[in-house]
Amino acid sequence: MGTYTGDIDRCDCHTIHETVVNDVRDHMPNEDDLIDLADLFKVFGDSTRVKILCALFQAEMCVCDIAVLLGMTKSSISHQLRVLKQSKLVKNRKDGKVVYYSLADDHVKTIFDQGLAHVTE
């Protein structure tokens, strides 16, 4: 049983262009990868997280710095940093009371630049 063919066929219509559908199905990326891709974009799909990542493109920052920059509470920033860390997009180091966050992956900036080029054109 291949990808894109569930046990229960939930579709409520007939195939109109059979060869097109089969051809497209044969060349679709792995379904699990597409789910992971959607999950990655879901993390990017919040303006607070986007702003945090854009800030970290420039410099390593602590939670208070980010909270001041974005005019938000430490708590909300900390919650979002947790999401970003779980997605392995940021990493952190501790120095005394202060926790410094930085980018864990250079890939992100490339994706953001592409996206920004799209929305600002």
Place this chain on the structure above:
Amino acid sequence: MGTYTGDIDRCDCHTIHETVVNDVRDHMPNEDDLIDLADLFKVFGDSTRVKILCALFQAEMCVCDIAVLLGMTKSSISHQLRVLKQSKLVKNRKDGKVVYYSLADDHVKTIFDQGLAHVTE
């Protein structure tokens, strides 16, 4: 009044590294653009929409074809195509009873390829 400084300062802490914060703030992209960027990623942040777009990378398809390919109802596909069209990511043409959808923007594939490279590494 610049970006990233609301009327009400919702931050509940003091700036720790003032020069870092000011420097980062001066080089942040426009806030409205970042909100648009998050909204774009929000559209990409659903596996059904990701699959639809990946299918349309290959060929123009009608609603039934996509529903068959993904094993979903015409209704749910139509709802998602509406979201994609409102975001100007797909366009459509009508031929008799059949409505054909296709990509409206080549930029999308570039962003997806970057994202897929990230999740499959």
Place this chain on the structure above:
DNA sequence: AATACAGTTGAGCAGTTATTCAACTGTATT
């Protein structure tokens, strides 16, 4: 005119999510 079918639409529901609030941990200072 009647039927069939591709597609759309709106309401409703269940699941998810971002922020707030309050309580807490841990480290440094006095």
Place this chain on the structure above:
DNA sequence: AATACAGTTGAATAACTGCTCAACTGTATT
């Protein structure tokens, strides 16, 4: 030991979202 503060955490709330269902439009066929 007491205070101050950076940061975390969990529960609660409000807003949002994707799918389903049923009803509908429009076009083609008989």
